[in-house]
Amino acid sequence: MKKPIPIKDRSDLRAYRQAALLGAPPIAYLLVFFALPILYLFVAGLKTPDPTAFIGADWTFANYTDILSDGYYLGVIVRTLGSGLGIVLIALIIGYAAAYKMESLKPQTRTWFLLLFLFPLMVSNVVRAYGWMAILGRTGVLNTSLRAVGYDGPPLRILFSMEAVVIGLMTILLPYMVISVLNALNTIDRRYREAAASLGASPWRTFWHITLPLSAPGVLTGTLLVFLLTLSAYITVSLLGGPRFKLLVSLVFDAVQTFQWAKASVLSFILLALALGVSVILILALRPAGAGGRSK
Amino acid sequence: MSTINTLPSAVPAQGQLRRNLVAAAFNLVLGLSCALVLGPILVIVFVSFSSSENFAFPPPALSLRWFSQFFTTPSLTSALLLSMEIALLAASAATLLALLASMALMRLPSPKLSAFLQTLFLAPLVFPTIILGLSLLLFYRVAGIxxxxxxxxxxxxxxxxxxxxxxxxxxxxxxxxxSEAAASLGAPPLRSLWHVTLPLIWPGLLSGWIFAFVVSIGELNTSLFLTGPGFTTLPIEVFGYLQFEGAQLVIAAASTVQIGIIVVLFATIQSIRWIAGK
Incomplete structure (x- = not known):
């Protein structure tokens, strides 16, 4: 049910008409080439699998119940959540500290550091994952350097493991956290902190009660971005984790490779549900702090 | 610690030491973050100039042999060309749609509707790209696109x-x-767009276009399902090499070419900001 739009006067009416004319092409484009295909994929997961067609004839929930009652898939879901949240936590600690330091720098220096974090975001993730392969591989930079400083044990085998995926994804996504937190820190009025300090609060107390709560919106943005991007980083996961390390997104890819459309759809929407669920929890957890009015 | 505390003069010194340690720790974290984020990219650029047959770090000597091999490998050059063509077309179309969308939003008198539409236009940013790719693959097959x-x-x-x-x-x-002034003086919307709005917003338009171009040229997860043998973009081709043929150094050269393009575009965006900011 659409509520009638209150129209104040004729200029409002003209504005709505102009907006509708201008907005129609992009809105139509996103409905047809973004919303509709996703809706179609959802429907495909609710139909009986049909190897000869993309979409079966009969409605069913069996695709969902099959996967959600299978221990293997549940294990992958837990691993996906665990590695995602682990990456978010590490990125939050490192990224917050880096942003906090950047905020205290002179504007000129801060801009240079900001560019250093912005630039890698523009480089394709496959290149950045390749960089980590070159560093962590058996004859990679890390092992060569260790050998050069006198280590003569067996080469470290970090590549093709969960650790490699966590290191790679965390560093690939770290700039999002740094930039989000820095944006929030920049908007905090310095006088709040000066007031706290002049009233005798220790730097730690000032940070805990003033800076951290006021920067909550930036923490929320950074955390959401990093978590959501860990969920869909198939290329990074497959290059650094190797063929045997599977996250939910790898299973989506495998299902597509074997033309199991219904299964691919179900796995995709489980992934979306995880994304949505964690986002809602994060928003609820970090919103109240953002108001900054809590007594303690 | 207790023995130090008994000396009155050592108390401020200890506080100073702790402050210095904390400051050093923050410097370390910032430096480490930069190294972790930039290091992998720099390693690839460095080894792409290697003269050796296989990956070796540091390279025994520098040469351009992998670049000449890159530019004489048809599958790689055609992938680079396709990436550039797609980025050119996609960035232009995206900029046009984004301009229309932004102008529509600026005209909307209702803030709620405006906020809702803004969310719609930003939605592809956070939507898992691989699922978008899968949705599009199914949709194109069924719709015959x-x-x-x-x-x-x-x-x-x-x-x-x-x-x-x-x-x-x-x-x-x-x-x-x-633009309202132009309209009230009788300028038709297109005329005020051309003579008033565009000359004022060109920096945003151009940097928007370059951003779109950069995103398209590095795009991976959506393209994964939509490309195939003989029809791949450069990042997908690089991915294929890394996954199935090992990390050959010609791929480092391909990556460096890509990074070079990004450096030029990134510098362009920054100079636009600088010129427009003056």
């Missing part, structure tokens, strides 16, 4: 939010009263 054309459309969708963000920020900063 050619995959070449479909790949360009997919890049338009992924790049749209980036162009939109740059353009709406520019439009919001510029005084809407100016």
């Amino acid at each position: 050619d995959l070449t054309f479909g790949l360009i459309l997919a890049h338009v969708t992924v790049a749209l939010p980036y162009a939109f963000r740059a353009i709406i920020a520019e439009l919001a900063a510029f005084d809407a009263g100016l």
Whole structure:
């Protein structure tokens, strides 16, 4: 049910008409080439699998119940959540500290550091994952350097493991956290902190009660971005984790490779549900702090 | 610790030491973050100039042999060419759609509707790209849309939010009263767009276009399902090499070429900001 739009006067009416004319092409484009295909994929997961067609004839929930009652898939879901949240936590600690330091720098220096974090975001993730392969591989930079400083044990085998995926994804996504937190820190009025300090609060107390709560919106943005991007980083996961390390997104890819459309759809929407669920929890957890009015 | 505390003069010194340690720790974290983020990219650029047959770090000597091999490998050059073509088309289409979307939003008198539409235009930014790719693959097959054309459309969708963000920020900063003034003086909308709005917002428009171009040229997860043998973009081709043929150094050269393009575009965006900011 659409509520009638209150129209104040004729200029409002003209504005709505102009907006509708201008907005129609992009809105139509996103409905047809973004919303509709996703809706179609959802429907495909609710139909009986049909190897000869993309979409079966009969409605069913069996695709969902099959996967959600299978221990293997549940294990992958837990691993996906665990590695995602682990990456978010590490990125939050490192990224917050880096942003906090950047905020205290002179504007000129801060801009240079900001560019250093912005630039890698523009480089394709496959290149950045390749960089980590070159560093962590058996004859990679890390092992060569260790050998050069006198280590003569067996080469470290970090590549093709969960650790490699966590290191790679965390560093690939770290700039999002740094930039989000820095944006929030920049908007905090310095006088709040000066007031706290002049009233005798220790730097730690000032940070805990003033800076951290006021920067909550930036923490929320950074955390959401990093978590959501860990969920869909198939290329990074497959290059650094190797063929045997599977996250939910790898299973989506495998299902597509074997033309199991219904299964691919179900796995995709489980992934979306995880994304949505964690986002809602994060928003609820970090919103109240953002108001900054809590007594303690 | 207790023995130090008994010396009155040592107390401030200890506080000073702790402050210095904390400051050093923060410097270390910032430096480490930069190294972790930039290091992998620099390693690839460095080894792409290697003269050796296989990966070796540091390279025994420098040469351009892998670049000449890159430019004489047809599968790689055609992938680079396709990437550039798609990025050119997709960035232009995305910028046009983003301009229309931003102008529509600026005119909407209802803030709620405006906020809702803004969320819609930014949605592809956070939507898992691999699921978008899968959705589009199914949709194109069923609707009978050619995959070449479909790949360009997919890049338009992924790049749209980036162009939109740059353009709406520019439009919001510029005084809407100016185009209203032009309209009240009798200028038709297109005329006021051409003579008033565009000359004022060109920096946002151009950096929006470049952002869209950069996103398209590095796009991976959506393209994964929409490309195939003989029809791949450069990042997908690089991925294929890394996965199935090992990390050959010609791939490092391919990556360095890509990084070079990004450096030029990134520098362009920054100089636009600098010129427009003056």
